Amino acid sequence: MEHACLVGVFTRREMRAEADQHLEELRELALSAGARVKQSVLQFRPRLDPAYLIGSGKAEEIAQRVREQALDLVIFDETLSPAQQRNLESALHCKVVDRSALILDIFAQRARTREGKLQVELAQLNYLLPRLTGSGVALSRLGGGIGTRGPGETKLEMDRRRIRARISQIRAEIEKVRRHRQLHRTRRRGVPVPVVTLVGYTNAGKSTLFTALTRSATLRSDRMFATLDPLVRRIHLPSSGDVLLTDTVGFVRKLPPDLVAAFRATLEEIGEADLLLHVVDRSQENYRDQMRAVEEILADLGFCEVPILIVFNKVDLLPGALADERDVDSVAVSALKGAGLQELRAAMDRRLQNRTRPGTV
Numbered sequence: 001m002e003h004a005c006l007v008g009v010f011t012r013r014e015m016r017a018e019a020d021q022h023l024e025e026l027r028e029l030a031l032s033a034g035a036r037v038k039q040s041v042l043q044f045r046p047r048l049d050p051a052y053l054i055g056s057g058k059a060e061e062i063a064q065r066v067r068e069q070a071l072d073l074v075i076f077d078e079t080l081s082p083a084q085q086r087n088l089e090s091a092l093h094c095k096v097v098d099r100s101a102l103i104l105d106i107f108a109q110r111a112r113t114r115e116g117k118l119q120v121e122l123a124q125l126n127y128l129l130p131r132l133t134g135s136g137v138a139l140s141r142l143g144g145g146i147g148t149r150g151p152g153e154t155k156l157e158m159d160r161r162r163i164r165a166r167i168s169q170i171r172a173e174i175e176k177v178r179r180h181r182q183l184h185r186t187r188r189r190g191v192p193v194p195v196v197t198l199v200g201y202t203n204a205g206k207s208t209l210f211t212a213l214t215r216s217a218t219l220r221s222d223r224m225f226a227t228l229d230p231l232v233r234r235i236h237l238p239s240s241g242d243v244l245l246t247d248t249v250g251f252v253r254k255l256p257p258d259l260v261a262a263f264r265a266t267l268e269e270i271g272e273a274d275l276l277l278h279v280v281d282r283s284q285e286n287y288r289d290q291m292r293a294v295e296e297i298l299a300d301l302g303f304c305e306v307p308i309l310i311v312f313n314k315v316d317l318l319p320g321a322l323a324d325e326r327d328v329d330s331v332a333v334s335a336l337k338g339a340g341l342q343e344l345r346a347a348m349d350r351r352l353q354n355r356t357r358p359g360t361v
Contacts, residue, residue, distance in 0.1 A: 001034060001035065002035045002036070002073045003038045003071050003073070004036065004038065004072070004075050005038060005039035005062060005069070005071050005075070006026050006027060006039070006040045006075050007041045007043070007075065007076045008040075008042050008043070008077040009042075009045065009053055009076075009078060010042070010043070010044050011044070011047065015044075018286070018289075019042055019044075020042075021285070022077055023077065026075065026099070026102075027040070029099075029103065029106065029252075030102065032106050033105050033109070034109075038069050038071060039065055039069060039071065041061075041062060041065075043055070043058050051084065052087055053078060060091070063093065066092055067093075074095070074097070076088075076098045076099065079098050079099060080098040082131045099256075101127065103252065103255065104123055104124050104256060104258075107123070107259065108120045108121075108124065115174075118177075119174065120259075121166075122174065122258075122262040123258040123259040123261070123262040125166060129160065132156065132159055132160055132163070178268070181269070193242055193243065194244070194274040194275070194352050196244070196245050196276075196348060196352075197248060197270050197273035197276050198210055198247045198248060198276075198279055199248055199277070199298065200277075200278055200279035200281075201250060201251055201252065201293060202252050203281065204280055204290070205279060205281060205313040205314055206248075206250060208313075209313060209333070210231065210233070212338060213245060213344075214233040231246065232247075238345075238349060239349045239352075240348075243352065246273070248267070248270060249263065249267075251294045251297050252293065253290075255297060260297070260301075267301055271301070271302065271306060275307050275351050275352060276298075276306050276308045276309070277308075277344075278294060278310045279311045280310060280311065280313060282313060282315055282332070309347055310329060310331070311330070311331050311344060312330055312332045313335050314334060315333065315334050316336065316337050316339060
């Protein structure tokens with residue numbers, strides 16, 4: 001298990017409360033990846049440093065902590081440029097990982113299906129390619145064998161060529177999956193079975209709610225991104241009849257663009273839903289920020305037209321007054337305790353009565 005230091009950088013001191021929340025989320029991500037967090041560092045600066053992100057002085061301070069605490073890893077709550085990552089690793093004398101790489105690592109651990117593994121590998125290779133640089137003699141030697149003598153091809157160039165070839169191969173395989181899914185969707189449109197899809201911030205309790213509604217044995221965990229591969233189960237509603245309920249991967253702020261692009265074939269299922277259940281962890285102080293993060297991702301994917309029912313989860317952790325609060329078009333539940341599930345089923349039933357599938361008139 002690696003011992004890690006977390007680093008967050010913010011441009012305004014009045015963002016202190018938000019900064020603490022972001023570092024806490026980064027800590028949960030690090031724990032989910034298997035790291036042991038030993039240190040946390042916050043810096044407020046007017047502008048992000050183009051060379052180190054945190055500035056050379058703060059880099060020296062963190063380097064001292066790395067030496068004193070024998071740390072193996074420093075994790076930044078931002079996406080580092082390739083140059084910033086190289087500069088920081090040189091200054092800190094340890095492995096440096098940014099938020100994108102951390103999330104990609106968690107996805108790599110969670111992927112179970114062939115499709116999920118391909119999608120994660122594609123995202124990792126797209127992330128790695130611009131960061132692949134020569135490291136002394138090791139990556140600048142000429143490749144061996146016929147056709148590589150003389151000027152030849154450096155190992156670095158060969159690595160890049162192989163990565164690009166692998167990216168093309170994975171994209172072709174994922175495109176086959178996409179066409180296969182499209183065929184299934186076309187067939188499904190001919191069968192009058194509505195589809196309800198769970199979406200939400202990671203660790204909002206989607207899998208617990210999925211289990212409660214379907215009465216099936218699925219993984220429930222406090223770790224972020226515990227569910228990666230989508231699950232589908234059939235449930236019955238009094239008026240709408242049989243309904244397909246789908247659980248999807250959880251979202252998170254600053255989700256790596258390469259990851260969103262790689263999982264687009266899977267996420268397209270969201271756009272085919274008749275109703276989205278946006279599951280929100282109401283016990284979190286920053287629950288509205290988490291809601292906005294999910295809404296922004298749905299907008300980026302072009303799924304703004306799909307009807308949404310907001311499900312405030314974990315209300316059993318709230319004081320009575322807050323637990324009784326209601327927003328427009330929302331239902332309050334405790335998936336773990338089973339509270340509010342009948343009201344949720346009734347709300348789903350009402351929404352599906354006069355449904356119109358996306359893309360139809």
